[in-house]
Amino acid sequence: MFLLNTTADYRLALDPRDEKTLDASAAVEVERHLASRRDHGVTPLVALSGLASEIGVAAIHVKDEGHRLGLGSFKALGGAYAVIRLVLEQAEQRLGRVVDMAELHSPDIRAVAQAMTVACATDGNHGRSVAQGAQLVGARAAIFVHSGVSDERVAAIARLGAxxxxxxxxxxxxxxxxARVAEANGWIIVSDTSWPGYERIPGLVMQGYTALVREALRQMPEPPTHVFIQSGVGGIAAALAGHLAIALGESRPLFTVVDPARAACLFETARAGRPVTIAHGEPTVMAMLECYEPSLVAWRVLSRAADAFMTVDEADATDVMKRLAHPVSGDPAVVAGESGGVGLAGAMKAVADPAVRAALSIDGRSRIFVVNTEGATDPGKYQEIVGLSPAAVVAKNREGALT
Structure with missing residues (x-):
């Protein structure tokens, strides 16, 4: 399914609150935090020139977040950053003075953090980020997981002390x-989704994601003409769409939000022109995107800054995982988890459909940007789908580079 953005807010300026959250000055603070992290490194931007030639576009670039901060997902940028910002703010209140990011590991700040408990719900990746942020500063983390989260993902979070x-x-x-348990216990909810009266912290999570697009714009030889980003509650899509709208203005790329067909809460929200909760149906293999209600903050941005919305099916998601692991001649292999390659799956589906291709003005000059939002965060599931272990794909890539 595909539809263009026809909401009343389309192409309006961002809400001032969202502009402040996603502008360049906020992104600089995120990058300043990242520079202080021992495990930080700019993630690769992978050019898929062979695939671009095959589907008839000028370029395809994939920002590979499978390498991010040792957690294997873009979510490493959001939850941990929000936790650290909240600890610094709490420290300022307790100490009665301005506290700089450089003081994060001082005894005074650590004493404040040790008295704090942060909590969140997760499909897997956001919880790992929140837990990692808490571990970095010495806070306690309580992570809530639903029955569909695999034991392997639960164990990965628990290893961070949550x-x-x-x-x-x-x-x-x-x-x-x-939210209920946190309120009863005086814990701080660090959610990547928002609801009425709860917006600021999800905004901080989204702010953390701006580092990804800032890096990508510096890495690309030219800005993209088209962006396809997968969506759960909408946080990463909104962060990228909002920052690109601010950074590039009228030259911003056409931005398409990609949902799983079985959990298309953003698509149905766009169709209705207002936030809607969709019915739970059969689970999707795109587990990190299996959300049935959009983030209100994310929708406020996307209603203005997204140009189109589309869905992909189960086979689209698994086929693109295999395609990235076994690329066309000359392209490097990319390890993408079940939700990681969904933006690329959307782009390929759009290009293959003449009506959608025309609606998005995709042609031989188009430069497509997508994000591999996760690597093999469940290695067993990855091998079951792809037929190779993540390590085997990496080894094959290394061998190809040496020949």
Whole structure:
């Protein structure tokens, strides 16, 4: 399914709150935090020239977040950054003075952090980021996971020292339970989705994602003409669409939000012209995107800055995983998890459909940008789908580079 953005807010300026969250000065603060992290490195931008030639566009660039901060997902940028910002703010209140990012590991700040508990619901990746942020500063983390989250993903979060709390039901059920328990215990919810009265912290999470697009714009020889970004509740799509709109203005690329067909809350919200909650159906293999209600903050940005919305099917997601692991001649292999390659799957589906291709003005001069939002965060599931282990794909890539 595909539709152009016809909402009343389309192409309006961003809400001043969102502009402040996603502008260049905010992104500089994120990069300043990242520069202080021992495990930080700019993630690769991979050119798929062979695939671009095959589908008839000028370029395809993939920002590979499977390498981000040791967590294997773009979410490493958001939750941890929000936790650190909240600790610094709490320290300023307790100490009665301005606290700089450089003081984060001082005894005074650590004493403040040790008295704090942060909590969130997660499909896997956001929880790892929140837990990592808490571990960095010495805070406690309580992570709520629904029944569909694999044991392997739960164990990966627990290894970061977080208390794991299982919740029966869906991701949205775990969000509600996390909010209820946190309020009862005086914990701070660090969610990547927002609801009425709860917007600022999800905004900080989105702010963390601006580092990704800032890096990519510096890495690309030219800015993209088209962007396809996958969506769960909408956080990464909104962060990228909003920052690109601010940074590039009228020259910004055409931006398409890509949903799983089985969990298309942003697509249905765009169709309705207002936030809607969709019915739970059959689970999707795109587990990190299985969300049934959009983030209100994300929708406020996307209603203005996204140009189109589309869905992809289960086979689209698994086929692109295999395609990236076994690329066309000359292209490097990319390890993409079940949700990682969904933006590229959307781009390929759009290019293959003459009506969609025309609606988005895609031609031989188009430069497409997508994000591999996760590597093999569940290695067993990855091998089951692709037929190779993540290590085997990496080794094959290394061998190809040497020949």
């Amino acid at each position: 208390e794991m709390i299982r919740v029966q039901g869906t991701y949205d059920d775990s969000v509600r339970e996390a």
